[in-house]
Amino acid sequence: MTDIFQVQPHDHVFLGPDHERAERRTWAVIVLCSVMMIAEIIGGALFGSLxxxxxxxxxxxxxxxxxxxxxxxxxxxxxxDDRNFTFGTGKFGDLAGYSSAIILAMIALLIGYEAVSRLLNPIPISFNEAIPIAVLGLVVNVASVWLLSGGHHHGHSHGHAHGHGHDHDEQPRRITLGRGILEIEVFEDNVPPRFRIRTGTTLLPAASDITIETIRPDGRHQHFTFEARDGYLESRDEIPEPHAFVARVRLMQEGQNLEHELQFEEHDHGQDHGQDHGNGAHHRDNNMRAAVIHVLADAGVSVLVIAGLLMARAFGWLWMDPLAGLIGAVVIANWSFGLLRDTGGILLDRMPDPRMAEKVRKVIETEGDRVTDLHLWRLGPGHLGAIVSVATTGPHEAAHYRQRLAGFADLSHVTVEVQHASSANG
Structure with missing residues (x-):
């Protein structure tokens, strides 16, 4: 007998929690660059500045x-929400990042070619015109970096300053609601532990519309109600130790009562249950990363060009300007290679985190069951998909293993196949 169970088969929204904010900030930078572009072209035409x-x-x-x-x-x-995309649209950012990496590589080649040409055949430089333009470009790039940096900042800390043996750096548990995501965490950063609920891409529910019931291994139940804070909801009561329980989340949304179960477990330091603490490869927004790299590359080249121009004007070293360009080309090429490698691996469904795969295997095999097949891939920033085949001689069905995997907040789409002894032995 083979039993298959899939987590939340109705929802395939695997966008990053800051998707809409990142989108808005990127458009803002485009507007800034477009205004500067128009101003420079019109100004150059009016004042005769090539x-x-x-x-x-x-x-x-x-x-x-x-x-x-x-x-x-x-x-x-x-x-x-288009069901024609089997695993959602979370990889569009990686596709854009891959394309941007190719553009960056071409820019690096062009800058390098121009730099070598000018080293071999120096040309006169209009310092009084070139230096202010380079400074203006640097100012625009610094402003662009500042705008873009807000697009992938979560706005709250996942870290905790405790030393009593828990893994407090793990990611919040996520519940996907249509286009939005609720993040639920046990927050205890220098305060008594309480549940906190935040959201990345949707409005917070009313405090009266959500409750959490914890169910501990010894059968004890506890109900938590919430109060609205500045940008998040917080439970009125503290959460007693240990923080190992099933959290049954009940939410009223659009007249419907929704219920979700989340698994919270105690861990020692160094056992992150597969979490990547928000800084790992499968949490990166490679679309924003590509945009930031492009702007940083331009800013870096501007700095080098300004330095080269100033030294060339001061000491007559005309070769300093192309040398600065050549150094910039090497830096851009290196960034481009890293972006191509990372985004290419995601587009080809390369294993995003071997440590996560190993810990998934260990969680499943704790009772003598055996993982016969395991596929792990990235669906979008902070979202992983998994297909797990389990061979067992016990009575457990797929729901049992789903409950075990619920502790991995990053597993957003899980398919579990259970092969019992009767079917495994034919």
Missing amino acids: ALIADGLHMSTHAGALLLAALAYTYARKYA
């Missing part, structure tokens, strides 16, 4: 690369 026009055209390529990121965010959000 350098100003050239920098305006360069700014247009900058805005174009960011447009790719913004369109990926918009398209992924717009079609998040």
Whole structure:
């Protein structure tokens, strides 16, 4: 007999928790770059400055690369519920990141070619015109980095400053509700432990519309109600130790009573139950990463160019300007390679975290059962998919193993296949 159970088969929204904020900030940077582009081209035409026009055209390529990121965010959000995308649209950002990496590689080659050409055949430089333009470009890039950096900041800490033997750095448990995600965590950062509920892409529910009932291994039950705080909900009562229980979340949404079960477990330091603490590869928003790298690359080149121009003007070292460009090309090429490697692996469904796979295997095999097949891949920022085949001689069905895997907050789409002894032996 084979029993198959899939977690939340009705929902395939695997976007990052900051998706909409990242989208808005990317469009804001595009507007900034477009305004600068138009101003430089018009100013260059009015004042007869070819350098100003050239920098305006360069700014247009900058805005174009960011447009790719913004369109990926918009398209992924717009079609998040389209069932034609079997595992959702969470990979659109990685596809855009891969494309941006190719563009960055081409830019690095062009800068490198131009730098070598100028080293071999130096040309006169209009310092009084070039230096202010480079400074202006740097200012725009710094402003762009500042805007983009807010797009992938969660706005709250996952870290905890305790030393009493728990793994307090694990990710909040997630509940997907249509287009939104609720994040539920046991928060105890220098305060008594309480449940906190936050949201990344939807409005917080009213405090009166949600309750949590904890069920401990010894059968004890405890009910928690909530109060609204500044941007989150917090349970009125403290959570007693140990923090090992099933949390039954009941939520009233659009006239419907919804119920979800989450598993919380105590862990020692160093046993993160497969969590990557929000900084691991499968939590990265590679679309935002590509946009930030593009802007940082431009800012880095601007700094090098300014330094090269100043030294060339001060000491007559015309070779400093192309040398700075060559160094910038090498740096951009290195960033491009890293982005290509990471996004390419995701697009090809490469194993995102071997440690996670091993811990999933250990959790399933604690009672003598055996994992015969395990597939783990990334669905979107902070979302992993898993297919697990389990061979067992016991009576457990798929729901039992689903409950065991509920402690992994990053497993957003899990299919469990159970092969009992009768079927395994034919």
